[in-house]
Amino acid sequence: MTVLTGERLVRLAYKYSNLQNTWFLIACACLSVLNQPQEIPKIYHFALRQQLLEFKNDDTLILDKYLIQLANDSIASSKKYEELTSIGIGLPDLLIPYSYYKNLPLSFKFDKASNIFEYQNLITLKFREVILKVSPLIGLPKSINSLNSLKLVTPSSIKNNNSSVQRPNLINNSIPSSKIIEEDFDGTKFESQEIIETIDGPISINSINNKAVFENLKNGSEMWNKIYSNKLNKKIKNQIYQSYPDLWNFIYHNVYSNILSFDKILNDKETSMCVITSLIPQDVNPQLKGHLKGALNLGVSREELEELRSLVFDICDWVGGNYWKGGKDSVAKL
Numbered sequence: 345m346t347v348l349t350g351e352r353l354v355r356l357a358y359k360y361s362n363l364q365n366t367w368f369l370i371a372c373a374c375l376s377v378l379n380q381p382q383e384i385p386k387i388y389h390f391a392l393r394q395q396l397l398e399f400k401n402d403d404t405l406i407l408d409k410y411l412i413q414l415a416n417d418s419i420a421s422s423k424k425y426e427e428l429t430s431i432g433i434g435l436p437d438l439l440i441p442y443s444y445y446k447n448l449p450l451s452f453k454f455d456k457a458s459n460i461f462e463y464q465n466l467i468t469l470k471f472r473e474v475i476l477k478v479s480p481l482i483g484l485p486k487s488i489n490s491l492n493s494l495k496l497v498t499p500s501s502i503k504n505n506n507s508s509v510q511r512p513n514l515i516n517n518s519i520p521s522s523k524i525i526e527e528d529f530d531g532t533k534f535e536s537q538e539i540i541e542t543i544d545g546p547i548s549i550n551s552i553n554n555k556a557v558f559e560n561l562k563n564g565s566e567m568w569n570k571i572y573s574n575k576l577n578k579k580i581k582n583q584i585y586q587s588y589p590d591l592w593n594f595i596y597h598n599v600y601s602n603i604l605s606f607d608k609i610l611n612d613k614e615t616s617m618c619v620i621t622s623l624i625p626q627d628v629n630p631q632l633k634g635h636l637k638g639a640l641n642l643g644v645s646r647e648e649l650e651e652l653r654s655l656v657f658d659i660c661d662w663v664g665g666n667y668w669k670g671g672k673d674s675v676a677k678l
Contacts, residue, residue, distance in 0.1 A: 347375075347662050348386045350416035356387075356658070357394050358406050360651040364399040366617055368467075369474050369610075370652055372490070373621040374659045376475055377482040381489040385422035385497040388471055390415050392438045392464050397450040410447045414440065425497040434500040438464070461501070466609075468502050469510070473609040478622040480599045511606055512556040515547055564601025567612065571638030580634065613643040617652055624656045625667045629676040636678050646678055653677060 356367050363370065368391035375383045393414060405411060425435050439460070440448075454460045471494055479487035495503070539548045569577045585592040604615055616639040623632040639649060653675070660667055668674050 345664075347380055347383045347659070348419070350412045350419060352658075352662060353386065353390045353415035353418070354408070354411045355406055356655060357390070358402075358411070360655055361399075361401045362645065362648045362651050363655065365395075366614060366648075367655065368395070369470055369614060369618055370621045370655055371659060372471055372474050373478050373618040374625065374656050376478055376486055376490040377622045377625050378660065378663050379486055379489075380663060381486070381493040384471075384490055384493050385426065386419045388468075388494060388497060389422040389425075389438060390418035391467055391471075393418060393440050395463065395467055396440060396453055396460060397448065398453055400450055402449075405449060408449050410444060410449065414444060414448070417441070422497045425499075429496045435498065435503075437461070437499050437501055464499075465502050465505055468498060469506060469609045470614075472506070473510075473606075474618050477603055477610065477615055478618055480603060481619065481622045482626075510609060511602070512553065512559070514553050514556050515545070516551045516553050560601040560605070561597070563605035563607075564596055564599075567605040568596070568600050570612065570641050571616070572634065573638075573641055576634075613639075616642045616644055617648065620649070621652060621656055624653065624675060625660055627668045627675075629674070632676045636676060640678075649678060 356371055357364075360367055368387050371387050372384055375381070375387070394411075421438065428435055440452075454463065472491065475487050475490045475494070539546050568581075571577075572580050581592060581596075584595060604619070607615070610618070616635065620632065620635050620639060623635060636649060640646070657672060
């Protein structure tokens with residue numbers, strides 16, 4: 345089943361003027377929750393090109409034949425890159441073909457190749473981060489499949505540039521390679537440090553990065569309190585804790601503290617919009633209501649939330665299916 349066509353890609357990019365720099369993140373999150381990972385490469389290849397162009401609020405752009413052709417070329421290139429990956433060939437950089445320069449109705453943001461690569465690198469990181477951040481909300485298997493689809497079509501130069509972990513490692517790399525034998529005050533020998541081999545390398549009590557753990561917990565708490573203000577922060581925490589204390593610990597220690605509050609790639613506003621996107625198709629109004637109000641605290645405008653809602657409805661309609669027991673009108677909104 346084909347969900348995204350060239351016309352639909354251009355519609356997503358230019359119908360919603362308040363989402364000019366976030367439409368592709370919202371679309372990526374929505375396609376992930378709807379279990380349509382095969383469509384993400386189309387969004388990605390078009391965004392790598394389309395985001396190099398200046399934005400103009402003009403409804404005629406949705407019907408512009410050159411933008412639609414650029415979108416169709418992006419769909420074709422995403423398929424071609426998957427084929428090249430399958431036979432082990434490196435993937436070239438992805439640019440706007442020279443033949444478009446005089447015909448596209450928009451001017452270019454960049455005039456230096458280094459700036460283009462830096463921006464496309466950032467866009468790639470944002471795609472990856474969106475899929476990671478929504479994983480606790482939509483399920484790990486869906487996020488794994490989405491990230492794998494993205495990996496198959498990522499240009500080799502960008503992939504190689506993003507091969508390291510983005511978050512601070514909770515384990516210090518420099519730990520002793522063997523156990524340390526010491527003597528007690530009475531001459532008794534003992535092992536002061538036990539080193540355990542794990543799937544990710546050796547660890548010990550002394551190898552824990554306490555500073556990173558501290559920062560994660562601080563940032564997670566701050567983000568929770570930004571979203572749920574006016575005493576709601578403790579009320580909602582207590583409700584979750586009473587349901588199951590371990591659920592609260594998981595949400596705070598593993599979701600907010602280590603995933604959602606990390607803002608080096610996506611800021612709090614972008615994270616909030618992707619969280620809301622992932623909640624809408626799941627028909628979970630109690631959680632959606634809280635995050636809609638919290639989005640305002642994180643800087644998301646009402647106009648952005650309205651357009652986000654419409655964009656998600658567009659994609660849900662194209663995928664097909666009945667996502668809401670009470671229909672679209674039952675979906676929570678401000």
